Amino acid sequence: MTSVLVKDVSLAFGAVEVLKKLNLDVQQGEFIVLLGPSGCGKSTLLNCIAGLLDVSAGQIFINGKNVTWEEPKDRGIGMVFQSYALYPQMTVEGNLSFGLKNARLPKDEIAKRIARAAEILQIEPLLQRKPAALSGGQRQRVAIGRALVRDVDVFLFDEPLSNLDAKLRAELRVEIKRLHQQLANTMIYVTHDQIEAMTLADRIAVMRGGLIQQFASPKEIYNRPVNRFVAGFIGSPG
Numbered sequence: 001m002t003s004v005l006v007k008d009v010s011l012a013f014g015a016v017e018v019l020k021k022l023n024l025d026v027q028q029g030e031f032i033v034l035l036g037p038s039g040c041g042k043s044t045l046l047n048c049i050a051g052l053l054d055v056s057a058g059q060i061f062i063n064g065k066n067v068t069w070e071e072p073k074d075r076g077i078g079m080v081f082q083s084y085a086l087y088p089q090m091t092v093e094g095n096l097s098f099g100l101k102n103a104r105l106p107k108d109e110i111a112k113r114i115a116r117a118a119e120i121l122q123i124e125p126l127l128q129r130k131p132a133a134l135s136g137g138q139r140q141r142v143a144i145g146r147a148l149v150r151d152v153d154v155f156l157f158d159e160p161l162s163n164l165d166a167k168l169r170a171e172l173r174v175e176i177k178r179l180h181q182q183l184a185n186t187m188i189y190v191t192h193d194q195i196e197a198m199t200l201a202d203r204i205a206v207m208r209g210g211l212i213q214q215f216a217s218p219k220e221i222y223n224r225p226v227n228r229f230v231a232g233f234i235g236s237p238g
């Protein structure tokens with residue numbers, strides 16, 4: 001079953017075309033990595049899927065529903081950014097519950113969801129702290145927790161680990177992988193890091209200049225890159 005379908009999506013900032021009739025289909029439960037050099041349009045594509053940017057042309061479907069003109073909050077997606085975007089004046093628990101309180105969820109349901117997310121992400125001891133008292137890795141866990149408590153179908157990650165040092169990056173990479181195995185929901189993950197792409201993805205979409213050059217499994221892309229750009233970027237001999 002198709003989870004996210006991007007159909008002939010174009011996006012221009014003024015005269016500059018950033019996405020050029022781009023197509024992408026993501027199956028339910030897949031872990032997709034959008035991989036490509038800085039400026040190729042990865043964040044723009046993710047923001048279109050999230051509804052944070054309006055497309056210039058084309059359509060976006062989530063679980064079969066045309067969401068092209070739906071509000072971000074109505075798309076059933078949760079987004080995790082590179083900068084943690086936590087509310088500094090609130091505790092971790094406050095950050096996790098904020099969106100749920102706005103959505104008028106019952107108190108006991110909110111408590112249940114926070115407890116579950118805190119357990120999965122191992123942030124139980126941090127719930128009463130403020131973001132300033134957390135490490136980068138802990139903040140990023142809380143940011144993931146905010147998507148988790150909303151019980152969304154699709155997680156979107158925009159370079160969530162790029163502000164972390166190498167050791168933490170490796171650690172959180174394993175955790176995100178475990179999270180995906182546990183939740184079995186759809187994840188679309190943007191990075192320019194080949195190792196992250198190769199270790200996390202079921203399929204990698206290699207992007208260049210607003211187009212997808214190749215969309216295939218890590219093994220396929222490594223062994224059979226479709227062109228020199230993909231081969232060079234992935235670091236395969238091809």
Ligand code: ADP
Nearest residue numbers: 013016018036037038039040041042043044045
């Ligand atoms: P990536 O995430 O792959 O690094 P982006 O999607 O952020 O790339 O950007 C793709 C291109 O669009 C870049 O050339 C960037 O300069 C341009 N761009 C991104 N956002 C804007 C904007 N708000 N206004 C004008 N140009 C933008």
Ligand code: MG
Nearest residue numbers: 042043044158
């Ligand atoms: Mg980006």
